[in-house]
Amino acid sequence: MAIQDIYPTALRLLGRPVLVVGGGPVAARRAKGLLDAGARVTVVAPLACPALNELADAGLLELQPRQYRPSDTDGAWFIQTATGDPDVDTKVAADAEARRIWCVNASDHEASAAWTPAVAVVDDVKIAVNAGGDPRRAMALRDAVATALETGDLPLRRHRVSGTGATAGAGSVALVGGGPGDTGLITVRGRRLLGQSDVVVADRLGPRELLTELAPDVRVIEVGKTPGHHPVPQAQINKILVDEALAGHRVVRLKGGDPYVLGRGGEEAEFCRQRGVEVEVVPGVTSAISVPAAAGIPVTHRGLAKGFSVVTGHEELSDVPARADHTVILLMGVGQLRGSAASLGRAGLPAGTPVGIVENGYLPNQRVTIGTLGTIADQAEAAGVANPAVIVIGDVVRVSPFAPPHFKTADYSTTSPNAPRVPAR
The missing domain is CATH 3.40.50.720 (NAD(P)-binding Rossmann-like Domain)
Structure with missing residues (x-):
């Protein structure tokens, strides 16, 4: 046959x-x-x-x-x-x-x-594959199609309203962490929900290239913010999410980083739930950890730092541990960098503490600037450093391959004990 x-x-x-x-x-x-x-x-x-x-x-x-x-x-x-x-x-x-x-x-x-075909089920989609009577070939093809649906590489979005349950008011909201901006760093679940969406409420720092892959009839509502400029206030964003969901749409709130790490995701989720809107939170790779990693800076490292603090550049830094072995990560901190460095200095952090700034982490225009607590503000101004950027303060910056040679005063491997650090001459 x-x-x-x-x-x-x-x-x-x-x-x-x-x-x-x-x-x-x-x-x-x-x-x-x-x-x-x-x-x-x-x-x-x-x-x-x-x-x-x-x-x-x-x-x-x-x-x-x-x-x-x-x-x-x-x-x-x-x-x-x-x-x-x-x-x-x-x-x-x-x-x-x-x-x-x-x-x-x-x-x-x-x-x-x-x-009998090889069968897989993804959501309410059933995939059946016949492959010329070759069951192993059919199973391999089935698995490949199912994986593509699971990851969002194939569209899983509904186009026909079901007669049993898809009525106005039956929509939902997914708060999706898009990671630091690279399209490969969004989670599989986040990519899949994006492919199923009817409406995307998008931030400026999310994985923007994924928006070009959406179906033509998916509406994208831009609500991106820049430091000091919020064209769509948070209260209006909350209202958009609820209004669109109550209209029966699958809404994805696409954010950069993680929705619950300085992303106001908790406020959005609470607002939706108080109004009877179903909410799913999809964690993302927070820029606080991932962007330093793009420059080869671990936020903790054996022999250098066992803990870290994440704050915005607008926060009071007097309560942050002022030690080079406790990493301090500043988000949205470029504009306040000089004041933040001074605050940490007054709290007792030495002026020679290494500092790294990573702009546009994981993107083609990524740039790394490395200095010390005493020099970094002048360096950043001279180089024209701008947001989006993550600032890392602490001895972990010494591990970065971008660090100058005199920063590397010890063996920082994890296969042998670190040699005592010798102050730079």
Whole structure:
């Protein structure tokens, strides 16, 4: 049978009688799939494997422990053979053909009137693949398609409103952390929800390139902020999320970094829930940790730092531990850098403490500026450093491959103890 001879369709077997002939693991898998489709399953086999016995003991199917008889096909809507004996399977298939009942002959796919595809389910989408009678090929293709749907590489978005439940007011909001901006650093769940969205409420620092992959009818509402300039106030953003969800839309609030790390995601989630809107929070790779990593700076490192603090450049820094072995990470801190450096100096942090600034982490225009607490403000002004940038203060900056040679005063590997640091000359 050539692949062109097949007419793809799907059977709705809810409540309908189905016959499985065979008692081994293949028969058990087929019986389980038929039960999942709602069929009333009868299994005929002299011996049954434990999986089939468990289904029978649970009352999920009828098990008849005997040899197959032609009368077993009476009244069946569909038949699956899986005896492992070609002669028996051929006999069952012939009896089914005589009664015009669709039958899968597991022993001879070329002679079979029907084929069982490789199946995967993603959300309410069922993927069925036939591959010229080659089951391993079909399974490989099925897995590839399912993975592409799971990751958002293939569209999973609904285009037809269901008659059971998709009414106005049945929308939802997903607060999706997009990571530091590189499209490869959004989570699989976030990418998938973005592909299912009807409306995207987008920040300036999220993975912007993903917006170009959305379907043409997906609406993108721009609410991006820059330091000191908030064209769409937070109260209005909250209202947009709720209004769009109550209109029945799947809304994705696409943020940079993580929604719950200085991203006001908690406020948005609370506002939505108070108004009866379903909210899902999808964590993202926060820029506080990922952007330093883009410059080879770990926020903790054996022998250098065991902890870190994350604050905005607008926060009072007097309560932050003023030690070079406790990393301080400033977000949105370029404009206040000189004042922040002075505050940390007054708190006791030495002027020679290393400082690294990473602009546009993971993007093609990424730039790294490294200095000390006493010099970094002048360096940043001279270089024209601008947001978005993450500022890292502490001895961990010494590990960066961008650090000048005189910063590297010890062995910072994790395979041998760090040698004592020697003050730079």
